[in-house]
Amino acid sequence: MINVEETLRSLIGGALKKAASDRGVELVGEPVIMLEKPRREGQGDWASNVAMQMAKAFGASPREIAQAVVDRLDLESGYLDRAEVAGPGFINFFLSPLWASEVVAGIRRQGEAYGRCGIGRGRKVQVEFVSANPTGPLHVGHGRGAVVGDVTANILAAAGWEVEREYYINDAGLQMTLLGKSVQSRYFDLLGRSDAAPFPEDGYKGEYIYDLARELVDRDGDVHLEEPLETSLPVFQAHAVEAILGMIRRDLKDFGVCYDVWFSEKSLYDSGAVREAAEFLKKRGFAYEKDGAVWFKATEFDDAKDRVLFRSNGVATYFMSDIAYHKNKYDRGFDLVIDVWGADHHGYVPRMTAAVESLGRKAEDLRVLLIQFVNLLRGGEQVAMSTRSGQFVTLRDVIDEVGVDASRYFFVMRSCDSHLDFDLALAKEASNENPVYYVQYAHARIHSLFREAAGRGVALSGEDVDLRLLDTAEEQALIRKLAAFPEEVAKASEELAPHRVTFYLYDLASHFHSFYNAHRVLDAEPDLRRARLVLLDATRITLANALGLLGVQAPQNM
RNA sequence: GCGCUCGUAGCUCAGUUGGAUAGAGCAACGGACUUCUAAUCCGUAGGCCGCGGGUUCGAAUCCUGCCGGGCGCGCCA
The missing domain is CATH 3.30.1360.70 (Arginyl tRNA synthetase N-terminal domain)
Known part of the structure; x- marks a missing residue:
């Protein structure tokens, strides 16, 4: 084209x-x-x-x-x-109309490939997203990060990047111990010995902790009652992490999110990667000792102060393992690394960028997408959420209540750095306030019309069709919108702005509906009818491709 | 206190390398189906783009000072 x-x-x-x-x-x-x-x-x-x-x-x-x-x-x-x-x-x-007909014919030629472009030039990009601690079920906020990351990855792939999706498992450190102790305490509680293993301060209080403990009661009986707490702790911890991670994987899979790599933080310690990264920084002069701790010279770059890598007790900070992790990413050959984080981590960006530069990469080789909070509503009323008490609406709840398509669409509908109002009642209603159905309906309508055409014996054919007959204002506007899709994908990939696709889709659907209401297709003169069927086929393809980027179904009837 | 971020129609939001008369959706009001799906369409109304300065041919967009919301500022993760 x-x-x-x-x-x-x-x-x-x-x-x-x-x-x-x-x-x-x-x-x-x-x-x-x-x-x-x-x-x-x-x-x-x-x-x-x-x-x-x-x-x-x-x-x-x-x-x-x-x-x-x-x-x-x-x-x-x-x-x-x-x-x-x-x-x-x-x-x-x-x-000219000649250009317009070339657009329509080109879309049908390209089919599923329409919208793809080559600006990624085959470069390798990694998108790391969600990466929630395996200490509990995913909640709504993770859902937004999941969809933003997944759709961004789809868009980059469509723009010609070689994409890998990765989930970083924080399976090392204090939180894991705390999780194990929480389950351990509930286990003792279930067996009537709560006095022997008091619930830890700041422990995880959710109901699911009891479920995990119950599973161990069923599996192991009461054997852990007699063991010292330190001996049985790894058992509780391992079971908890495994079970919770399994749940997270299932939730994400059911949400249409699939990863290429699940990367364990613990493996960075086991393989010596953390130590190596620290040595690397020392050799390059970006690490020094002071007050018994090891510090990173973040101020050498664009960060406000130097940061601790190893505490004076010798334990590595989370930041240290993050540096090792990012070094590992670049060592794997990625030209670009994208991290999707919650917006509350924004203060972390300068030091991570500094770290990337200290590794010998450019600051632009890391891009961080900060995802603002989700404000959960039901019928306009705020849904109370409290992490402390362990009561929160999980991603699973949302999927079960609202469905995958509407949830995904709502989660990418807004620009990342804008707070998102997610109204559960609205998202599941087939309401005219709900843009998901508006867009899907456009797709279903076209299929419905094709079925009707087949019933009347009217065939869809690309041969001998004069597309210059498509000269009404509505047809021309629709064609121009169709033509804009590839550049829309290109822009979305450059700006890492998945929400652009939802706006494009809504606009495209709107142009289609306007056309549909203004003109007859099957009742038109044969030449015009053929041209319009071809136009609708191109529209169907573009709608489906754009919905595909969002991971939202393109239904054939509704 | 310092830093990041947001502030655009009644509500929810687009508007990114500075461009023409600032755009959608919802809500409000008025219309359109004997017809290929009315989950749709057409129209009307709605704005000191938070406020004040600056940069220039031109600013919602860039700079600066305020005001207001959110978040962050640990040898926590």
Whole structure:
């Protein structure tokens, strides 16, 4: 399919140079030609402000230069209908019906591949997301991170990156001990010996801890009652981590999220990677000892203060293992590493970036997506959540109540750095306030129409169809929206902005519904009918591909 | 106190390398099915883009000072 932007750029560049030489103006270097999509109707399909930027070099008014460029445009290709000067000196370009028919035909040729592009150039990117401690079930906030990470990965893959998804398991450190002790205490409690193993301060109080203890009672009976607490602790801890991790995997899988790698923090210690990373930093002069602790020279980079790597008691900090982890990531050959974190960790970004630079990578080789909190509502009322008491709405609850499609859509609907109001009642209602159904309905409607067409013996064919018959305002607007999909994917991948896809989808569905209400398809004249069926097929493909990026079903009927 | 972040229509939000008259959805109001799915469409109304300065041909966008919300600031994770 033709690349409109490239074609336009070279057309404009040629005309601009001609205009310059005609006026005896010397251009310094290649002019950078900016193209954008005008927002308003009547301002063409593309616009360029090149005349305004050239005002100084030409010593002429922007409008004058714009006109000179327009007069020298080569319209031979046939894709460009006309160009006109507008406003303070914009040049508006109007694409031709020939271009529009090429778009539609191209989409059907590409099918599932439509929307993909090559800007990733096969580079390797890792997206690490969720990575919740295996100390309890995933809650709503994790759900948002899960979908944002998963959809971002989908988008990057569509943009030509080689993508790996990874879950980092924090299975080392104090929290694990605390988890084990919590289960241990509940175990003793269940067997009527709560006095022997008091519940730890700041222990995990959720009901699921009792469930885990009960499983051990069923499995091992009361044998652990007689053992010293230190002896049985690893048993409780191992069972808890294994069981909880299993639950997390199931929840994510049922949510449509699949990982390539589950990476254990503990393995970094076992393999000596933590020690090696520390040595690496010392050798490069980024680590030093003070007050009995080992410090990282974060201030060498762009962080406010130096950070502790090893406490004076010799124990590594979480930050230290994180450095080892990121070193491991880059050693695995990733060109770009993306971390998806909760927004409450934003203070951690400068030091992690500093660490990445100390490893010899550029700051841009790490991108952190900070996910703001989810405000859970039900029918406009805030749902009370308290981590302390162990009472919170789990991701599983949300999936069970709302369903996967609506949940996923709602979780990526907003930009990451915006708080998200998630109304459970709204998300599961087939309400007109619910954008998921609006978009899915568009897809189902097209399939319904195809079924009706088949029933009437009308075949969908790409042969001998004159797509230039699609000349109504609604058809042209729909085609332009279809044509924008690949660049939308490209932008979403560059900005790491998965929410863009939901906005695009809604817009596309809206253009389809408008067309559908304004025009008849099956009752049209045979030539027009064939053209419209082809247009709807292209729409169906684009809707399905975009929904696919979100991991949301594209139903054939509703 | 320092730092990050957000502040756009009544509500929820788009608007990212500075561009033309700031856009959607919902809510409100008024219309459209004997028809391929009305889970739809069409129209009306709704705005000191938090406030004040600055940068320039041009600012919701960049800089700066305030105001307000959220979050962070440990040899915790």
